[in-house]
Amino acid sequence: MKKLKIADGIHMLTMNVEDILFEGIWEIANGVTLNSYIVQGEKTAIIDGVIGWDGVPETLYDSLEEMGVDPQSIDYLIVNHMEPDHSGWISNFRKVKNYFTIICTDKAAKMVSSFYGEDRIRVVKEGDTLDLGKGRVLSFHPVPNVHWPDTMYTYENATGTLFSCDMFGAFGRMGDHCFDDELTPEEKEFFETEGIRYYSNVMATFTPSLRKAIEKAKSLDIKTIAPGHGPVYRKNPQKIIDDYSRYSLYADGSGKNEVTILWGSMYGMTAKAVEFVEGVLQREGVRYSKMHMPLESESEMAATVFRSAGIIIAAPTYEYKLFPPVAAALNELGRKKITGKAAFRFGSYGWSGGAEKELHEIIERNGMKWDFAASVEFEGAPKEDDLKKIEAGVLELLEKMKGKILE
Ligand SMILES: Cc1cc2nc3c(=O)[nH]c(=O)nc-3n(C[C@H](O)[C@H](O)[C@H](O)COP(=O)(O)O)c2cc1C
Ligand SMILES: [Fe+2]
Ligand SMILES: [Fe+2]
Known part of the structure; x- marks a missing residue:
């Protein structure tokens, strides 16, 4: 002491x-x-x-x-x-x-x-x-x-x-x-x-x-x-x-000029698109952090998302819903009333999807009011065309972030 x-x-x-x-x-x-x-x-x-x-x-x-x-x-x-x-x-x-x-x-x-x-x-x-x-x-x-x-x-x-x-x-x-x-x-x-x-x-x-x-x-x-x-x-x-x-x-959606990629992947399909997105962010000269759920601590996840002006959610469908560790992270952010973030989601599915629906339920239920670029869902592995849409989503996210930067 x-x-x-x-x-x-x-x-x-x-x-x-x-x-x-x-x-x-x-x-x-x-x-x-x-x-x-x-x-x-x-x-x-x-x-x-x-x-x-x-x-x-x-x-x-x-x-x-x-x-x-x-x-x-x-x-x-x-x-x-x-x-x-x-x-x-x-x-x-x-x-x-x-x-x-x-x-x-x-x-x-x-x-x-x-x-x-x-x-x-x-x-x-x-x-x-x-x-x-x-x-x-x-x-x-x-x-x-x-x-x-x-x-x-x-x-x-x-x-x-x-x-x-x-x-x-x-x-x-x-x-x-x-x-x-x-x-x-x-x-x-x-x-x-x-x-x-x-x-x-x-x-x-x-x-x-x-x-x-x-x-x-x-x-x-x-x-x-x-x-x-x-x-x-x-x-x-x-x-x-x-x-x-x-x-x-x-807490109301402003953040530092950086992006958090909040992600999880079972068999690497969504992960392929994460890798691609990293290339886009590097090309655009944007600082970013990757929060790999469920490996990351809730403490680090909440802090990193909280301070970022832009959030990329990368998560597949699991049992007709959003990949659970990412859903749990978003619920935690909702309970913390972290609102108004600029956001973009993409993810893989096998047959029917369902992740997207649960994502919006979580955002609605918690009154989070995140401002989303149009989501991209792809069947199995991401194809050339999916990656193009994902790139467009990232660029739209970077635009949305512009009014929210506060260092
Ligand atoms: C346990 C489990 C549950 C799944 N549930 C669904 C589902 O309900 N609907 C669906 O379309 N795909 C479902 N899938 C398929 C995955 O979404 C698909 O394999 C996707 O490519 C996984 O992406 P990832 O490799 O990034 O984890 C499931 C896969 C697993 C392993
Ligand atoms: Fe205290
Ligand atoms: Fe206290």
Whole structure:
């Protein structure tokens, strides 16, 4: 666990977590950090605790003591968000300290009580404050449905620090550099990629609520953004606000100037056409990624589709429907409310087809409103004529992408 100073009386504890399925689903190939913050006035508050993923709190207590914070002196536990990656340590803390007050929203209070049996809770509403003494005043600002109903920001007035919990977070482990002004260009690129992975995997479904949270952040005089996952922005907090605004547009169909080929093939017939399409994209100088389902992780698939302005779906018919791993991927994208993408599908069938019908059912059912170029279905192997139509479909897709590019 690393300890860093944010300002006088404000410290950060951060640890990397690897080899877990985040939310029990998402393979986080590059890990994630859990960040916790200690604010000291005459009284001490801890915002969003962290302990090892195994639930052993000793690491936290040792770190607090090394920072000169006696765990016994912590009077307030501020729970910005009740999800256990931020609050899972409360029961352990209860074992070493008998008296403390939990501060959270009314929605979180109900969960703190039902999940952990805690009842010494002060419920806060928009603008409520907590004076810790020595000029450290915290105020609380609910941002519901980011991505749970209970979520709030905590804001420290004197330093203009926004403790934003899941909002403005990113996946990705942190090395020695935890502040935006320390990041190398490679690390900045890494957190752009991991920020998109995080937004697409965890936040995308809640884009309308995130937009409200972005507006609320803009209404505060912010000098530092200190999230629960990922780097702290002290030089340029506006950057992560702008990034999140851009990601919210990716959820509505904008994207980087690149294409994702979301594909699967049983016996290589559709795969032949994928190979052909790669040649077309290379000739046109278009950046592209291939997501081979079901071999690719859902996390990587969702992130890659999310950030792309154009999507090519290449999948055959299977039992009168769309090849199941690709259908599952599209359903996942639908559940994440990734809408408005420019798209094009082709695929092979053996006798009757049926993939195309299910594709449109999935798009309709999830209200995805993807803008499709005319699909191309071919019997068995793709012939010269099929490839010509596929090429035309790709070129139409590239045209459709033009109005959606946002880097
Ligand atoms: C398990 C299985 C189920 C299939 N179901 C259908 C079907 O319902 N309708 C159809 O037209 N073709 C069906 N096919 C035929 C495939 O769509 C055809 O072989 C196609 O060329 C496969 O393309 P691929 O090699 O890219 O996987 C099925 C093939 C398999 C192996
Ligand atoms: Fe969360
Ligand atoms: Fe979280």
